[in-house]
Amino acid sequence: MECFPLLADAHHEFLNKFFHSATLMNIPAAHTIASEGSECGQLALVFSGSVRVYKLAESGREITLYRISSGDSCVLTASCIMSGTPFPAIAETETDVEALIIPSQQAAEWMSEAKPWSAFIFGLISRRLADVITVLENVAFLRMDERIAAYLIAIASQGPVVNITHHEIAADLGSTREVVSRILKGFESKGLVLGARGKITINDLPGLQAYQH
């Protein structure tokens, strides 16, 4: 429970209601939880694993809006539940996911009844709105080479060798595999990274950081 401060801090009375309504579910990797235009019948609180929320263009290009991991939930689902509008994106599990499922009627009722719940939902909203605006800002104002440099810097926090394909980078950034491959080849020729099949080694982090301004 420690990944949800909501549950640690809540009153006994709310916890009783909460666990009476909630169902624990295991969802396998690569499963589509919600598709564009679907109705949101429930809200998932993720305990473990990762869910990717993305938009898909007619051309087949994708762009990641945000990821949901342990302790988090989906702001788009919350907003659809509150407003009764259909889901405007696609949500897909990237790994096996363990989640608590709350029926949407309860999720909506608790908003006005339970302070810790509405605080939790508002925390979600502010973070996600800021995330989506940052994505928008990057797409609108930065060149693709600057965005790929920033992307590599962000994932380099996991270590200098990252298992990722050009296709996955393209799908996160709203680009095509061809564009990503061309830019990474440019980075390679400058000694910034070293590419192999499904793997990128970051050789020169300061060199990549120089792309950020």
Place this chain on the structure above:
Amino acid sequence: MECFPLLADAHHEFLNKFFHSATLMNIPAAHTIASEGSECGQLALVFSGSVRVYKLAESGREITLYRISSGDSCVLTASCIMSGTPFPAIAETETDVEALIIPSQQAAEWMSEAKPWSAFIFGLISRRLADVITVLENVAFLRMDERIAAYLIAIASQGPVVNITHHEIAADLGSTREVVSRILKGFESKGLVLGARGKITINDLPGLQAYQH
């Protein structure tokens, strides 16, 4: 009051609290209400006029996130108040604006106390989140000529002659005046539009619509 169903439907008790806390203000055109990184001390409910919320890049390029008009309020301010984070954009009046100002402490308290208030705030959130995601989708997936065509089609609903500069279009779409001018010249040479200083006449709406797919 008819522009805020919130106030029409609310109980007497909430209305008392509401009007006790609210202050009516007139804000002149071209006034910066909130700048990037500022604290949100109050929430404005707009009665008349228009507020533009946008991001500004270091390069000086701008992109409009959304506009706030009669009956509406600012979701970013609401989200900053709830989460105590600084304002992540710029809000500027485009015309003279008349607004009811609510101190942020009240706005936050009413979220858990007053159902019509939390419903109003959630309505804001869902609409704006959808707006911002649509902007993101357009920026990520469409070419600039397609986006300008869509922009002209949207404003053509006001009539075929629109008072707008190339600079204003660029600032809404996150582009530069030069790019907008080059694309509009292309549209002119195809007979789709006719440009004059600070004015665009739309000559061939179906021709512009053909750009949308």
